[in-house]
Amino acid sequence: MSALTAGQELPAQSFQVRRGDLIRYAGASGDFNPIHWSDRVATAVGLPGVIAHGMFTMALAARAVAAWTDGAEVVEFGCKFTNPVIVPDDDEGVAVVFTGTVKDVTDSLATIQLDARCGDVKVLGLPKAVVRV
Numbered sequence: 001m002s003a004l005t006a007g008q009e010l011p012a013q014s015f016q017v018r019r020g021d022l023i024r025y026a027g028a029s030g031d032f033n034p035i036h037w038s039d040r041v042a043t044a045v046g047l048p049g050v051i052a053h054g055m056f057t058m059a060l061a062a063r064a065v066a067a068w069t070d071g072a073e074v075v076e077f078g079c080k081f082t083n084p085v086i087v088p089d090d091d092e093g094v095a096v097v098f099t100g101t102v103k104d105v106t107d108s109l110a111t112i113q114l115d116a117r118c119g120d121v122k123v124l125g126l127p128k129a130v131v132r133v
Contacts, residue, residue: 004069004110004133010100013064017052017085018093025056039089051084057096057123061114064098065129068112072131075109080125085118094118100129108133 022036031053034041042050058079065074087094096118104111114127 004102004105004112004131006102006105008102010068010102010112012097012099013067014095014097015060015063016093016095017056017060017087018091019050019087019089021093022050022052022056022087025053025059029053029055031055047084047086049086049088052087052096054081054084057081057085057116058127060096061098061116061124061127062129064100064114065112065131068100069110069131069133072110072133074129074131076128076130079114079116079127081123082125083118083121083123085123096123105133 026032026036035045035047035051036053037050039049062077085096096116099115100112102110103113110131110133112129116124116127
């Protein structure tokens with residue numbers, strides 16, 4: 001892992017999310033809520049369409065952190081689910097893009113502030129990771 005320094009901007013990590021990913025995640029997590037696979041149900045409850053699981057989106061953020069840090073040990077990770085990732089029913093899906101800034105490096109721990117967007121919409125609030133460096 002290259003050294004992380006305070007103020008360092010981390011390169012964008014982009015992940016495509018498709019309906020098939022949501023179905024696989026539902027099987028792995030046990031969360032079969034139909035808002036994650038049925039347009040009919042999602043729109044009936046007021047959503048614009050099928051949405052990704054919040055924890056799936058958070059897992060993508062963790063993938064970005066792992067890529068930036070070569071899999072460093074994560075000692076703290078958190079966020080708020082502020083806006084849904086709407087996943088179209090097509091072969092392309094939708095991109096979720098993560099960027100990060102190293103806010104602090106102290107006592108062998110680096111704090112990374114993330115930004116998670118789907119298009120121009122922030123989908124995670126206050127996403128932060130602390131990794132051992």
